[in-house]
Amino acid sequence: MADGAAHDTFRIEARNWLEENCPPSMRTPMSDADVIWGGKGQVFHNPEAKLWLERMGEKGWTAPEWPREYGGGGLSRGEAAVLQQELGRIKARPPLFSFGLWMFGPALLEFGSEEQKKRFLPDIVMGRTRWCQGYSEPGAGSDLADLQTKCEDKGDHYLINGQKVWTSYANHADWIFCLVRTDTSVKHGGISFILFDMKSEGVETRPILLISGSSPFCETFFTDVKVPKDQLVGEVNGGWTIAKRLLQFERQSISASGFGASTAGAGALGPHDIAKAKIGVNSDGALADGDLRGRIAKHLMYNKAFGLTVRRSTETAKAGGDIGPTTSILKYCGAKLNQDKTELVVEALGADGLGWSGDGFDKDELDATRAMLRAKGNSIEGGTSEVNLNVIAKRVLGLREHQ
Amino acid sequence: MTFILTEDQQLLRDTAIAFARDELPISRLRDLRDQAANGVDAEARAKLAELGFFGVMIPEAHGGSDFGMVGMGQIMEAQGRTLAATPLLQTALIGASVLGLGGSDAQKDAWLGKIASGETATALALDEGAHHNPDAIATTATEDGEGYLLSGAKRFVPNGQFADLFLVVARANDGLSLFLMPKDASGLSVQSLNTLDAHGAADLTLDNVRIDASAMIGQAGEASTLIDAVLDRARIGLAAEMLGSASMAFEMTLDYLQTRKQFGQLIGSFQGLQHRAAIMFTELELLRSSVGAALSAVDTGRNDVAELASLAKARAADTLHLISNECVQMHGGIGMTDAHEAGFVLKRARVAEALYGGAGFHRDRYARLNGF
Ligand SMILES: Cc1cc2nc3c(=O)[nH]c(=O)nc-3n(C[C@H](O)[C@H](O)[C@H](O)COP(=O)(O)OP(=O)(O)OC[C@H]3O[C@@H](n4cnc5c(N)ncnc54)[C@H](O)[C@@H]3O)c2cc1C
Numbered sequence: 001m002a003d004g005a006a007h008d009t010f011r012i013e014a015r016n017w018l019e020e021n022c023p024p025s026m027r028t029p030m031s032d033a034d035v036i037w038g039g040k041g042q043v044f045h046n047p048e049a050k051l052w053l054e055r056m057g058e059k060g061w062t063a064p065e066w067p068r069e070y071g072g073g074g075l076s077r078g079e080a081a082v083l084q085q086e087l088g089r090i091k092a093r094p095p096l097f098s099f100g101l102w103m104f105g106p107a108l109l110e111f112g113s114e115e116q117k118k119r120f121l122p123d124i125v126m127g128r129t130r131w132c133q134g135y136s137e138p139g140a141g142s143d144l145a146d147l148q149t150k151c152e153d154k155g156d157h158y159l160i161n162g163q164k165v166w167t168s169y170a171n172h173a174d175w176i177f178c179l180v181r182t183d184t185s186v187k188h189g190g191i192s193f194i195l196f197d198m199k200s201e202g203v204e205t206r207p208i209l210l211i212s213g214s215s216p217f218c219e220t221f222f223t224d225v226k227v228p229k230d231q232l233v234g235e236v237n238g239g240w241t242i243a244k245r246l247l248q249f250e251r252q253s254i255s256a257s258g259f260g261a262s263t264a265g266a267g268a269l270g271p272h273d274i275a276k277a278k279i280g281v282n283s284d285g286a287l288a289d290g291d292l293r294g295r296i297a298k299h300l301m302y303n304k305a306f307g308l309t310v311r312r313s314t315e316t317a318k319a320g321g322d323i324g325p326t327t328s329i330l331k332y333c334g335a336k337l338n339q340d341k342t343e344l345v346v347e348a349l350g351a352d353g354l355g356w357s358g359d360g361f362d363k364d365e366l367d368a369t370r371a372m373l374r375a376k377g378n379s380i381e382g383g384t385s386e387v388n389l390n391v392i393a394k395r396v397l398g399l400r401e402h403q
Numbered sequence: 404m405t406f407i408l409t410e411d412q413q414l415l416r417d418t419a420i421a422f423a424r425d426e427l428p429i430s431r432l433r434d435l436r437d438q439a440a441n442g443v444d445a446e447a448r449a450k451l452a453e454l455g456f457f458g459v460m461i462p463e464a465h466g467g468s469d470f471g472m473v474g475m476g477q478i479m480e481a482q483g484r485t486l487a488a489t490p491l492l493q494t495a496l497i498g499a500s501v502l503g504l505g506g507s508d509a510q511k512d513a514w515l516g517k518i519a520s521g522e523t524a525t526a527l528a529l530d531e532g533a534h535h536n537p538d539a540i541a542t543t544a545t546e547d548g549e550g551y552l553l554s555g556a557k558r559f560v561p562n563g564q565f566a567d568l569f570l571v572v573a574r575a576n577d578g579l580s581l582f583l584m585p586k587d588a589s590g591l592s593v594q595s596l597n598t599l600d601a602h603g604a605a606d607l608t609l610d611n612v613r614i615d616a617s618a619m620i621g622q623a624g625e626a627s628t629l630i631d632a633v634l635d636r637a638r639i640g641l642a643a644e645m646l647g648s649a650s651m652a653f654e655m656t657l658d659y660l661q662t663r664k665q666f667g668q669l670i671g672s673f674q675g676l677q678h679r680a681a682i683m684f685t686e687l688e689l690l691r692s693s694v695g696a697a698l699s700a701v702d703t704g705r706n707d708v709a710e711l712a713s714l715a716k717a718r719a720a721d722t723l724h725l726i727s728n729e730c731v732q733m734h735g736g737i738g739m740t741d742a743h744e745a746g747f748v749l750k751r752a753r754v755a756e757a758l759y760g761g762a763g764f765h766r767d768r769y770a771r772l773n774g775f
Contacts, residue, residue: 390677
């Protein structure tokens with residue numbers, strides 16, 4: 001509470017600035033097609049989206065809590081929370097979606113050299129470089145540390161050979177942060193964390209088609225890729241610590257973003273609104289399908305409890321409390337909630353939710369169907385739900401490993 | 404709304420937890436049960452009075468400490484941790500709220516001090532059927548000279564077996580009214596019940612019980628809003644108690660997972676159990692947030708108290724149901740024995756789940772409040 005007055009001043013400042021600088025079309029609901037991922041390949045169909053990104057980037061408010069010297073906003077956690085509230089108040093669209101902002105940047109801030117931070121962070125803040133995550137391999141998914149992509153020290157450079165898979169947006173990314181094996185004699189202690197340009201010779205990406213009909217990720221192949229030595233982060237063979245920390249940031253960002261719930265199709269309507277319209281109500285106003293009504297109510301209540309938990313964790317962090325145990329559940333819960341929500345929407349839509357493409361279905365309806373399919377990945381990406389439960393059991397509850 | 408306790412609230416919480424642990428452990432409930440006391444524990448009541456716990460929701464002017472719902476919630480959670488049978492919900496929370504929210508100055512003067520001191524135990528006599536249903540009140544209050552004649556029957560009134568003053572809901576003038584009825588009113592008979600949870604309760608029969616007009620809270624037939632507000636507080640307080648019970652049962656189970664060995668392993672190393680433990684932990688975290696939000700919403704006078712009350716009570720019911728079952732299951736055979744505590748959790752859980760509406764009741768209400 002000590003900084004309450006300071007926050008009041010900041011709130012007014014932020015509110016005024018947003019009022020002047022957030023373009024009108026950036027205050028309307030967005031669909032998947034409106035998402036700005038940045039990078040060299042970004043095409044802006046809406047010039048206001050470009051303007052909004054530039055303004056927020058220059059202010060450092062795409063990365064509110066990063067230090068000013070790396071282009072960030074230099075805000076305290078409390079101020080950043082106020083900024084979030086003010087953005088929410090005017091329903092502003094996020095100017096930038098970015099693995100750089102959510103995962104790589106926070107990890108580099110902790111583990112990168114001064115030179116690496118100066119070199120890479122400002123371009124992330126401005127949305128000029130788009131990053132992808134080279135973690136998973138065909139043989140190394142949940143057991144990530146079993147990865148085999150080889151990285152050899154060739155004196156003045158490293159040489160990389162191997163394959164990654166499920167690399168989201170590898171075909172659109174400018175750079176990759178990548179886990180490679182620098183020592184084959186030990187498992188966790190033989191991994192390094194390295195960065196390179198996706199246009200380097202020997203990098204090839206092949207998009208993979210998902211059940212939702214889109215191709216957001218790729219198989220990624222590295223054949224004799226040369227990487228300058230100053231692009232290895234931290235110590236050689238010290239990559240696993242960085243990798244794990246980055247996964248924490250990833251899980252936090254996945255749960256905080258509610259799995260793109262804002263773009264979950266069928267507009268901003270909840271399953272109960274859709275069910276009322278498609279199924280009808282009894283004379284007392286209650287949804288006519290009593291069983292579906294009960295399940296929707298249960299879902300909405302769970303969702304509310306989840307939102308309150310995110311809020312409690314933010315407040316606890318602000319008050320200096322330990323939030324580790326609370327945040328550990330958010331990825332697991334968030335995945336389940338988004339899957340439940342998208343399933344309920346499709347169920348409520350009935351036949352109107354069973355189209356695939358073309359005439360006869362609204363765009364919102366088609367999006368809702370695809371969102372349900374895409375949501376199946378929520379309990380796989382960023383660590384599966386089973387692996388998440390393992391982590392809660394071992395790290396939070398202190399249960400032992402099976403011998 | 405805030406989830407962070409003030410220093411005073413934290414102190415109250417610590418005191419309540421230590422008190423429940425030291426003075427009202429589960430073994431005390433076992434003793435009450437073995438003595439067939441139907442939850443009557445005069446000694447515990449006296450100690451709670453000494454601590455001032457009956458006055459936490461009562462203004463200082465009437466002898467209370469004015470801690471509000473957040474303070475009350477800490478005490479309820481603490482008593483839930485040991486399944487303690489106390490008059491706190493019915494008296495410190497419900498009695499203080501009925502009079503505090505609806506009482507006239509004269510009624511407040513007459514009763515709040517006695518509630519705060521622990522001298523008067525109150526009990527809400529509302530439900531009449533097998534299920535919580537505040538809309539289905541058949542007990543009538545018929546005008547008779549300067550007062551009313553009340554007739555009807557009340558089912559499963561918590562603390563009814565020892566309450567000094569009943570808060571009776573009856574139908575008058577086409578609406579609901581609330582009356583203060585002393586236990587020795589002529590025409591009132593109280594039948595003590597031996598209940599599953601050993602907390603006890605009572606059935607009441609009202610046969611033309613005469614109540615003076617001065618013992619009516621508010622106007623005849625216009626008590627619905629007051630009753631809703633009091634019930635929502637009661638539901639939130641009960642949810643806080645259930646959070647305490649669920650936390651305790653979870654900790655007990657976790658402890659067993661870390662000590663019991665089979666197949667040469669701690670049973671807590673089996674993934675089939677680890678995942679279920681992690682899911683229980685998740686549910687508990689969501690419940691803690693729901694209860695915290697609801698408690699604080701009452702004190703800050705938010706307009707979504709009803710919604711948050713139903714959220715807290717439904718999540719509490721689902722979570723305690725799950726954990727009370729898993730507690731028995733993960734203890735194996737010993738969990739089925741009367742000598743173990745798991746059974747006490749299970750039995751108290753089922754009563755608390757049903758009281759003032761189970762998960763189904765509150766999901767239905769939540770849907771209605773959200774327009775579907
Ligand atoms: C939409 C999407 C985007 C992704 N984006 C990226 C990306 O950008 N970069 C990247 O590197 N990776 C990415 N991934 C990959 C993702 O991290 C992996 O798919 C995930 O870690 C699981 O690995 P796997 O697919 O090999 O499954 P496996 O590990 O083979 O798992 C198969 C099943 O076994 C279960 N299982 C495995 N181990 C255990 C255990 N110890 N206990 C209990 N159950 C277990 C799993 O939970 C799962 O149900 C993405 C995945 C998806 C779906």
